[in-house]
Amino acid sequence: MNNEELKNSITQILPSATFDESGEFMSVFISSEELLPFMKELRNRDELFFDYLFCETCVDWKDHLMMVYFLNSKTHKHNIVVKAKITDTINPKIESVYDIWKTAELNEDEIFDLFGVTFLNHPNLRRLFMPEDWPGFPLRKNYVDDNMIEL
Amino acid sequence: MKLLGEDIVTETGEFIINMGPQHPSTHGVLHLKIWLDGETIKKIEPHLGYIHRSIEKMSEKMSYRQFIYLTSRMDYLSAHMNNQACALVVEKALQVEVPERAKAIRILLAELSRIGSHLLWFASVGLDLGGVTPFFYAFREREAINSLMEENCGARLTQNFHVPGGILEDVNPDFQKRVKEVIKQLKDNFHEYDEILTGNVIFQNRLKGVGYLSKEDAISLGCSGPTARASGVVCDIRKSNPYDGYEKLEFDEVVLTGGDSWARYQVRMAEMLQSIKIIEQMIDNMPEGDIVAKTKNVIKLPKGEFYQRVETARGELGVYIVSEGAATPYRCKYRSPNFANLSAIPIAAKGGKIGDLIAIMATVDLIIPDIDR
Amino acid sequence: MGLKDKLEFPGQVHETPDGSFIVSQLDNLINWARANSMWPLAFGTSCCAIEMMHTVNAKYDWSRFGFEVMRATPRQSDLIIVSGTITMKMAPVLKRLYDQMPEPRYVIAMGACTISGGPFFYNTYSVVKGIDHILPVDVFVPGCPPRPEALLHSMMALQEKIKNEPYFRKAKEEAK
Numbered sequence: 001m002n003n004e005e006l007k008n009s010i011t012q013i014l015p016s017a018t019f020d021e022s023g024e025f026m027s028v029f030i031s032s033e034e035l036l037p038f039m040k041e042l043r044n045r046d047e048l049f050f051d052y053l054f055c056e057t058c059v060d061w062k063d064h065l066m067m068v069y070f071l072n073s074k075t076h077k078h079n080i081v082v083k084a085k086i087t088d089t090i091n092p093k094i095e096s097v098y099d100i101w102k103t104a105e106l107n108e109d110e111i112f113d114l115f116g117v118t119f120l121n122h123p124n125l126r127r128l129f130m131p132e133d134w135p136g137f138p139l140r141k142n143y144v145d146d147n148m149i150e151l
Numbered sequence: 152m153k154l155l156g157e158d159i160v161t162e163t164g165e166f167i168i169n170m171g172p173q174h175p176s177t178h179g180v181l182h183l184k185i186w187l188d189g190e191t192i193k194k195i196e197p198h199l200g201y202i203h204r205s206i207e208k209m210s211e212k213m214s215y216r217q218f219i220y221l222t223s224r225m226d227y228l229s230a231h232m233n234n235q236a237c238a239l240v241v242e243k244a245l246q247v248e249v250p251e252r253a254k255a256i257r258i259l260l261a262e263l264s265r266i267g268s269h270l271l272w273f274a275s276v277g278l279d280l281g282g283v284t285p286f287f288y289a290f291r292e293r294e295a296i297n298s299l300m301e302e303n304c305g306a307r308l309t310q311n312f313h314v315p316g317g318i319l320e321d322v323n324p325d326f327q328k329r330v331k332e333v334i335k336q337l338k339d340n341f342h343e344y345d346e347i348l349t350g351n352v353i354f355q356n357r358l359k360g361v362g363y364l365s366k367e368d369a370i371s372l373g374c375s376g377p378t379a380r381a382s383g384v385v386c387d388i389r390k391s392n393p394y395d396g397y398e399k400l401e402f403d404e405v406v407l408t409g410g411d412s413w414a415r416y417q418v419r420m421a422e423m424l425q426s427i428k429i430i431e432q433m434i435d436n437m438p439e440g441d442i443v444a445k446t447k448n449v450i451k452l453p454k455g456e457f458y459q460r461v462e463t464a465r466g467e468l469g470v471y472i473v474s475e476g477a478a479t480p481y482r483c484k485y486r487s488p489n490f491a492n493l494s495a496i497p498i499a500a501k502g503g504k505i506g507d508l509i510a511i512m513a514t515v516d517l518i519i520p521d522i523d524r
Numbered sequence: 525m526g527l528k529d530k531l532e533f534p535g536q537v538h539e540t541p542d543g544s545f546i547v548s549q550l551d552n553l554i555n556w557a558r559a560n561s562m563w564p565l566a567f568g569t570s571c572c573a574i575e576m577m578h579t580v581n582a583k584y585d586w587s588r589f590g591f592e593v594m595r596a597t598p599r600q601s602d603l604i605i606v607s608g609t610i611t612m613k614m615a616p617v618l619k620r621l622y623d624q625m626p627e628p629r630y631v632i633a634m635g636a637c638t639i640s641g642g643p644f645f646y647n648t649y650s651v652v653k654g655i656d657h658i659l660p661v662d663v664f665v666p667g668c669p670p671r672p673e674a675l676l677h678s679m680m681a682l683q684e685k686i687k688n689e690p691y692f693r694k695a696k697e698e699a700k
Contacts, residue, residue: 022455027456051371052370052373054469055458055471055484057484068471074370074384074385074386101373102494103372103491105494106491106493107490110490127200128198128200129200129203129523129613130200130613138205138208138649138650148649149645149646149653151212151646172617173621174596175566175596179573180569200650201569201611201613201614201617202570203611204611204644204650204651205650205651209646209647220643223571224570224609274577286581287581290582291581291582294578294581307578308571309571519569520609
């Protein structure tokens with residue numbers, strides 16, 4: 001499917017979604033509450049069938065956090081980027097997509113570790129890289145570390 | 152029963168052992184917590200971070216010329232391809248056209264690195280399963296590739312040969328001759344590899360039917376590279392999203408449907424031959440001309456988001472850059488192939504014997520610094 | 525001192541009709557034996573470990589210098605070549621490995637990361653900036669990664685150091 005057809009199908013699923021086509025892949029912006037049902041539709045609808053989550057990450061925009069999901073369909077060969085905005089930066093929460101793509105388990109552990117985003121219904125949420133008692137979330141923009149030598 | 156304050160036997164009678172972080176067959180500092188019922192693996196939980204070097208955080212403070220070279224230390228066996236991905240993402244953002252000669256040299260060196268990486272994998276798969284001789288065989292050829300890299304790039308392992316817009320320096324005048332020598336040596340000796348491991352019945356029995364990964368699981372787990380291709384997933388970035396002129400080359404994407412360790416072994420062996428095929432196509436028609444396109448001294452990427460995928464020796468490496476228009480990235484994320492392939496191990500090893508875990512880890516071929524970044 | 529002198533037997537062999545006898549100092553004799561039969565621990569965290577594997581192999585072949593047997597457990601080894609970056613999470617593990625090695629034990633810091641943090645010195649939150657914060661290091665080898673020749677040179681420097689150690693005298697002093 002090309003971007004125009006993708007847009008139509010996605011608008012049918014979620015009329016409130018907004019789009020950005022400036023990048024290499026088309027981005028879909030949704031709110032964090034709508035994430036799980038929307039992602040399930042993307043995975044399960046035959047004409048979309050996004051079965052390959054090839055990158056999941058988070059970007060700290062200081063006043064909000066943005067979850068970024070890169071999706072690909074192995075059968076239809078189309079790509080899409082789903083971006084979910086989390087407005088609460090002090091106690092960020094979002095649904096886990098582990099039930100849909102199993103690769104999310106470790107990716108979400110990593111995001112929890114480095115950004116402090118709590119994933120609801122995640123099978124085993126833990127700090128993946130840093131020690132359990134490490135203060136702060138290193139990839140946040142407001143992270144301070146006295147031992148870090150800045151250049 | 153407790154050891155150092157932690158339960159080592161669960162309520163259901165499963166025994167918990169820790170493999171790593173210091174274990175010779177994990178090829179680094181991977182730590183696997185394994186739940187065992189007798190010898191049967193019930194559950195595996197990977198614990199990471201023993202080599203987490205905060206490369207993503209460091210990249211946020213580095214210029215677009217500097218951040219390329221940190222990635223050599225991620226997957227050090229595919230250092231050249233990692234650098235290529237970073238150079239490509241900057242070129243894509245700046246819309247710079249790379250000279251043809253630079254592209255050709257990039258591909259030649261990338262394919263040589265791929266062979267070198269698979270050779271090291273061949274050495275270690277033999278070593279892990281109890282054969283020391285393949286180690287010496289494979290390193291004989293790897294040494295030749297490393298010497299070639301050193302002559303042209305100045306470093307044996309972490310080449311750091313890319314700059315945004317092309318490559319750092321032109322290759323030596325005798326580059327073509329030397330590459331042909333290395334390829335000839337490799338082709339002449341390749342039958343020895345087949346004789347010592349591929350045809351060995353004991354070796355085959357250690358791999359066949361061990362560590363089965365289905366196609367659905369491989370896709371759902373985000374696997375890529377030879378690990379996924381052995382399960383029947385078509386995922387070669389060189390074919391699906393070609394870069395640097397791979398679209399002009401003739402080579403086959405090796406896809407098998409076995410899904411077990413033996414299939415993963417065969418995919419890698421066949422990939423080495425495909426890489427040789429690519430090098431042989433290119434080496435005699437190397438275009439002349441510039442090696443680097445002109446870029447500004449201080450590179451500033453336009454505001455936006457850029458993503459570039461590259462096929463490294465272990466799978467799909469993605470570089471995701473969020474730029475705010477400054478001289479440094481706002482956010483830099485590496486989608487590393489090993490991180491996704493790691494999650495295949497708990498699935499593939501579940502229900503098998505603990506001795507087979509070594510064979511599975513050897514054929515999935517993880518590089519731990521690439522997982523932790 | 526050339527290579528030949530290094531390998532030479534530290535003492536005089538006197539031939540007599542009833543057999544031969546050796547005149548030497550025990551310190552020298554034991555140090556000579558120790559220096560030429562080091563057992564390194566198979567320990568590698570990142571890129572430098574690959575260059576270490578190259579040093580094991582036929583082209584460089586560290587067995588020539590007596591580093592033949594690479595052990596996978598610290599309890600059987602007397603040399604740890606720290607090859608690769610050490611992070612805050614790995615540091616306690618490395619210390620424990622070192623503590624498990626029997627005395628006398630030696631440490632070679634291989635590569636820029638182990639010397640100072642190397643490329644991972646600035647703006648990093650998780651890297652130990654030099655393993656001399658954790659372990660007493662005998663030989664430092666610079667490079668990113670060092671060439672196998674550099675590693676071999678460091679091993680020969682370590683042998684030199686061992687040969688000049690007052691092994692028995694030290695033990696006597698410690699007993700006091």
